[in-house]
Amino acid sequence: MTSDLLRLENVGVRLGGRQILSGVSFTVAPGQFTGLIGPNGAGKTTLLRVILGLTPTTEGRVLLNGSPRTRRGGGLIGYVPQKLAIDQDVPLRARDVVALGIDGHKLGFPLPSAKRKNQVNEALRAVGAESYADARIGELSGGEQQRVLIAHALIGKPNLLLLDEPLANLDLKSEQGIVSVLARLAREQQIAVLISAHDMNPLMRETDTVVYVAAGRAAAGRTGEVIRTEVLSALYGSHVEVLHVHGRILVIAGDEQQEPQAHHPSDTGVVVGLDRN
């Protein structure tokens, strides 16, 4: 018996003859805020798909609440996709999208009820999206859409929230807004949050733990233990340097003998957390 909400044991994935992930192990406890960090193409999305049950593992196993995950995850997992595939002219309001979180996967259509309305309003309030609840989803900004999608995931009362690069293409302010909404949900509702990002800095203030993915492998633990030159160099299989600059962390490809060159990511293509200011 284990108290872990999510446990990955030595997970490996082969897709189309290519090894995408190998030997990935980590755990997530209830209410824990975890960053899934790594450069583009490292395997973050595949890892999220494995946890969602959309991509089968070739090795290892995924345990949810101590038992192997079933195809549907039993409603334990709420998922927030990176972006919506919807046009501006689709007459779907933010609150309709949130309502689809209750029963959007079922046949038929629901009858309007006070209970549904309250549930939807409550979820919108939890993410601070009340003021645009009646606007068309396609007309909202990226940050606003993310909040609505989080409300959509939240309304199913998940124990674990998975977010695929929710901060990509957001301005700094929306970025901070999303991160603090998620941190509050983790703290107040004991929802575990696993959020993928190629830049760890916006998450630094809130994340307890980090799963760092590079070259199909992962290192997990407390942020200070994982984001170190030795650990990440071992992960990448080549030397990378972890720098702390004005409270931000830069992971750059470098040579021990030379000056680190932040502007030349070199052949490993590793530049994580470049300061955008």
Add this chain to the structure above:
Amino acid sequence: MGHFFSYIVEPGLLSSGPVRTALLVGTVVAVTSGVVGVLTVIRGQSFAGHSLADVATTGGAGAFLVGLNQFWGFLIAGVAGAAIMELIGVQRRRGRDVATGVVLGAGLGAAALFLYLGTQTSSTTGASFTILFGSMFVISPDTVPALIASGVLALVVVALLSRVLLLTSLSPELAAARGVPVRAVGIAYLAALAVAVSLSAVVIGAVLSTALLIGPAATSLRVAKRPSMAMLAAALIGTAATWLGILLAYDSYYWPPRGHGWPVSFFVVVLVVVGYLLSYVRRPGRDRRAQVAARAQEEAPTREAGACSPA
């Protein structure tokens, strides 16, 4: 007033058997096309709808050649076309246009042959015209039950799947993560689309059937606030265009050249297009986007500060 009314609605309009059949079938088709069309536009599959219509032409022409009722030809070809599109990969966004285009080309090629052979054997172009541009006044009464049943079936499928289809069109991955069999849902929807297009082909012709599928749906999506309202509006717009089209076609018997009514399809399509253009004249809440932007500007400091106070 009474005289004016009888001037617009020709005496005998409603007592004519073919007209009554046309009104009944036209309504069923307009409602089915409107409802299915809204989802087609939302899912961005208008091109697939149009291609199924062109493929249906093949079936209609083939049916004429072997002496079968055209509707069955439209339906069989439409469903087969949908299945082939699905096999080629219509579900993937990038593969979709390719799959659709390939099926479309093959279908029209076969249609050209069938129509040619048809005109050779029957020495008339009437049948080709009917297949391509519709024949609302010559619908044989014994196919009416089948037409209505097919329409109802497509409506039931779409009604059952409407929530799932909306979720899938929002984000296929999200739907899959929720346990939706995205592919199966897509196939069921394509089948319903094939039925709607075949029905529409009977009424306004295979080539024009997209007009009744996409036109009212596109118009209603511009004015409606919710998908359910859009479906209702599209059904009403389609029905209005069909009825008015029938009325005008009946009247046109006395228009030049006298003694030959103009094709119903022409009037229906023109009315649908006029409706769409009218939706541009005045769209309720057209400035909503601007309003949202303005409001966001206005409220941004307070809202963001409320939600993002650094922990």
